[in-house]
Amino acid sequence: MVRKKSSLILCGAFLFVVWNALLLLYLWGRPPSLGEAGGGAEPGGQEEWGGDHGARANLAGEVIRLAEEVEAELETQKKLLKQIESHRSLWARRKDLGKRAMDDGGADKQQKRPEKQPPGPQVPPKDPLDKKDQIQAEHSQELNPAPDPDPKAVSIQAQPVLNNELETTVTSPQTVIPILVIACDRVTVRRSLDRLIQYRPSAKLFPIIVSQDCGHAETVRVIGSYGDQVTHIRQPDLSDVRVRPEHRKFQGYYKISRHYRWALNQVFNTFSHSTVVIVEDDLEVAPDFFEYFQALYPVLRADPSLWCVSAWNDNGRDALVDPGKAELLYRTDFFPGLGWMLLKDLWDELEPKWPSAFWDDWMRQPEQRRDRSCVRPEVSRTITFGRKGVSLGQFFDQYLRYIKLNGEFVPFTKQDLSHLVKEQYDARFVKEVYGAPLVRVEDLLHGSTLTGTGPFRVQYSSRDSFKVLARNLGVMDDLKSGVPRTGYRGVVSFLHRGRRVFLSPPEGWTKYDVSWS
Numbered sequence: 001m002v003r004k005k006s007s008l009i010l011c012g013a014f015l016f017v018v019w020n021a022l023l024l025l026y027l028w029g030r031p032p033s034l035g036e037a038g039g040g041a042e043p044g045g046q047e048e049w050g051g052d053h054g055a056r057a058n059l060a061g062e063v064i065r066l067a068e069e070v071e072a073e074l075e076t077q078k079k080l081l082k083q084i085e086s087h088r089s090l091w092a093r094r095k096d097l098g099k100r101a102m103d104d105g106g107a108d109k110q111q112k113r114p115e116k117q118p119p120g121p122q123v124p125p126k127d128p129l130d131k132k133d134q135i136q137a138e139h140s141q142e143l144n145p146a147p148d149p150d151p152k153a154v155s156i157q158a159q160p161v162l163n164n165e166l167e168t169t170v171t172s173p174q175t176v177i178p179i180l181v182i183a184c185d186r187v188t189v190r191r192s193l194d195r196l197i198q199y200r201p202s203a204k205l206f207p208i209i210v211s212q213d214c215g216h217a218e219t220v221r222v223i224g225s226y227g228d229q230v231t232h233i234r235q236p237d238l239s240d241v242r243v244r245p246e247h248r249k250f251q252g253y254y255k256i257s258r259h260y261r262w263a264l265n266q267v268f269n270t271f272s273h274s275t276v277v278i279v280e281d282d283l284e285v286a287p288d289f290f291e292y293f294q295a296l297y298p299v300l301r302a303d304p305s306l307w308c309v310s311a312w313n314d315n316g317r318d319a320l321v322d323p324g325k326a327e328l329l330y331r332t333d334f335f336p337g338l339g340w341m342l343l344k345d346l347w348d349e350l351e352p353k354w355p356s357a358f359w360d361d362w363m364r365q366p367e368q369r370r371d372r373s374c375v376r377p378e379v380s381r382t383i384t385f386g387r388k389g390v391s392l393g394q395f396f397d398q399y400l401r402y403i404k405l406n407g408e409f410v411p412f413t414k415q416d417l418s419h420l421v422k423e424q425y426d427a428r429f430v431k432e433v434y435g436a437p438l439v440r441v442e443d444l445l446h447g448s449t450l451t452g453t454g455p456f457r458v459q460y461s462s463r464d465s466f467k468v469l470a471r472n473l474g475v476m477d478d479l480k481s482g483v484p485r486t487g488y489r490g491v492v493s494f495l496h497r498g499r500r501v502f503l504s505p506p507e508g509w510t511k512y513d514v515s516w517s
Contacts, residue, residue, distance in 0.1 A: 147512060148404040177293055177341070178273050179208045180263060181230075182256075182280045185216035187385060189223065189281035196279075197229055199287050206290055207231060209271070211263035213255060214238065233266055235259050241356070261354045268344045275300075277341045282386025285311070285339065289381045293341050295412030296329075296375055296420075300343065305422040306331075307346055307372035311381035313338035314485035315475045318404040320494045321379050327410045328378035329417070330493065331425055333409040334483045335363045335374060335513070340384035364480040375420055376486065379406040399476060426489075431493050433502045441472050444496055447467065455500035463516040469503055482512035 016125070019308075045159050101273050122434045179196060192209070200206050210223050213235040241254035260278075267276045271317060277293050279285070289311060313321065314336060337360050355362040362368060383405040384396070436457040443450050444458065458473070460466040466484065468479035475494055476485045484492050490512065492504040 040161035041094050045066065054281050084501050097342065105123045144221065161198040161441050174205055175275065176205055176207065176273060177290075177297060178267060178271070179206055180267055180278045181208060181210040181275050182259065182263060182278065183210055183212045183219060183223065184214040184259075184281065185219055187216075187222050188217070188386070189219060191385065192281055192283055192285075193223075193226060195285050196289075197226070199285060199289055201290055205294075209233060209263075211235060211259065211266065211268060213259040227448060228253055233263070235262050237262075241450065245358075250357060257355055257359045259358050260359055261267070264347055265351065268347050273344070275341060275343050277339065279382065280384075280386075282384050283339055283382045284385055284405065286381040288406065288409045288412065289339070291409065291412050292377070292381050295415065296343065296418060299417050299420055300341065303421050305372055306375065306420075307342070307369070308335065308374040309341040310374050310376045312336040313376055313378065313380045313403070314399075315492065315494050316380040316404055317399065317402040317474075320474065320496070321404055322495050322500075323379060323404065323406075325416065326377070326379045326408060327412070329420060330378070330421070330486070331373045331375055331420060331429075331488050332376045332486050333369070333373050333478065333489070334485050334487050335360065335369065336486075338378050338384065339361075340374070348358070361480060364483065366481055366512075373488065375423075377406070379404055381406055429488065429491075433504055434507045436444075436502055439470055444499065444501065447497065450499070452501050455502055457502045459504055459506060461506060463513075466503070466516075473501065473503065475503065479516050483512045 039365075079089070179200075181189070181192060181196070189210070193210070196208055208230040210230050210232050211234075212219065212232065214224060215234070215238050220232075223230065237258065240251060241258060243251060243254055247254075249445065264276070264278075267273050273497075275297060292311060294308060300306050300309050310332075314334065315321075329466050350363075350368065380403050384400050419428065432455065434457070436455040438459060439450065439456045441458055444456065450456065458469055461468050463479070466479070467477040470484070471493070473494070473496055475492060484490070484503075486492055490509045492503040494501055494503075
């Protein structure tokens with residue numbers, strides 16, 4: 001139908017040109033009138049040029065009359081052309097709407113996933129005859145990933161409605177959420193990439209960018225073996241960072257911070273994406289990893305009191321979480337990292353003052369956090385399998401190796417996540433925490449007088465009392481800038497022997513004390 005209408009438009013334009021050509025030929029060859037037949041205007045005729053003022057006046061009048069006829073005819077043709085143009089734009093819009101509808105239908109089909117994934121890594125097969133799969137881009141200037149649509153194309157409206165829900169409307173086209181894999185010299189990056197590719201619902205909506213530092217040749221070969229399933233970029237500056245003598249042992253932390261800065265500038269400024277999810281080369285992701293971030297992206301954009309979404313629960317050990325409630329999500333004042341999403345607006349704020357080392361602890365300082373929070377899950381959507389690293393296994397044997405990875409797919413994009421918006425969340429959270437019975441830690445450890453699954457509240461009043469209680473209850477006891485891991489408004493929520501427990505400050509809490517660090 002659209003082709004037929006396009007042909008009609010072309011025919012109309014052609015007839016317009018032909019009609020005007022015939023009109024000009026007609027007017028040009030038209031015989032003279034009103035006394036022109038005698039030819040007195042020609043030199044040598046009965047009336048020479050300039051010899052008769054009447055003939056000259058007739059000639060001028062005839063020229064004016066012909067000009068008026070031409071002008072009237074051109075006005076008519078102009079109206080016809082406008083009609084053709086209006087029909088053309090209308091048909092073009094209809095064609096565009098039809099194409100969008102087809103694209104949206106295809107995207108919906110791509111995103112349909114089973115709720116349970118088959119166990120074991122599963123890399124999509126590659127055609128052995130396709131040499132293109134063996135080629136990797138060496139420099140970011142050679143890479144041409146699909147650019148992110150204008151952020152304005154994503155319309156997110158946060159406004160009060162009758163049922164107090166946050167309305168999040170994601171318009172077509174859907175936002176591209178790239179996955180940035182920070183890599184160095186771990187050949188086990190293959191384990192991370194295998195899971196990302198296995199669970200990725202769409203290569204177009206979730207392009208994987210592997211940014212490699214170190215120049216480790218074997219790791220280069222591993223990443224290159226994925227061909228065009230990933231985009232491989234390399235940090236060009238492999239030199240040592242100049243540091244104070246007492247910081248030479250921290251050289252690795254300086255290089256990591258430099259690498260992060262370069263890689264994030266590539267994602268936001270070279271590839272022009274509006275958001276990114278950062279994972280490291282020793283992280284394995286859950287089956288609903290992509291679903292999790294896709295659902296929370298509109299919430300992150302809508303709520304200015306949020307500055308990141310993390311897949312990690314610092315207190316996510318098997319005994320401390322409820323695997324039967326994998327859909328539970330929380331706000332946290334502690335920056336978790338280990339699989340996290342940020343927006344370009346935040347990077348524009350942080351990049352000019354990005355630290356030379358220890359970037360994650362720097363993110364946890366009040367000057368950067370600015371009373372903003374992150375979203376984190378009850379059950380982690382990432383786990384780390386890398387004991388080797390610049391931290392030399394700090395916390396790995398004691399905590400990280402026991403973190404539980406979610407194993408079942410939760411359809412977050414079909415859920416109402418408006419309860420995570422600060423105004424709604426805080427009112428419900430404070431009521432739930434301080435409405436819980438206040439108990440002693442001994443009651444929880446022995447459980448002789450407690451019945452039911454809680455929630456119960458245990459109260460701390462100082463840095464030292466927090467540390468003692470945290471150690472007794474099995475949660476991480478360190479604080480960064482006064483904020484406990486997973487804490488929100490000073491409260492740490494976890495499961496203890498099947499009971500929900502809130503380790504909390506006294507009611508009326510107002511702010512963190514940075515001297516507690």
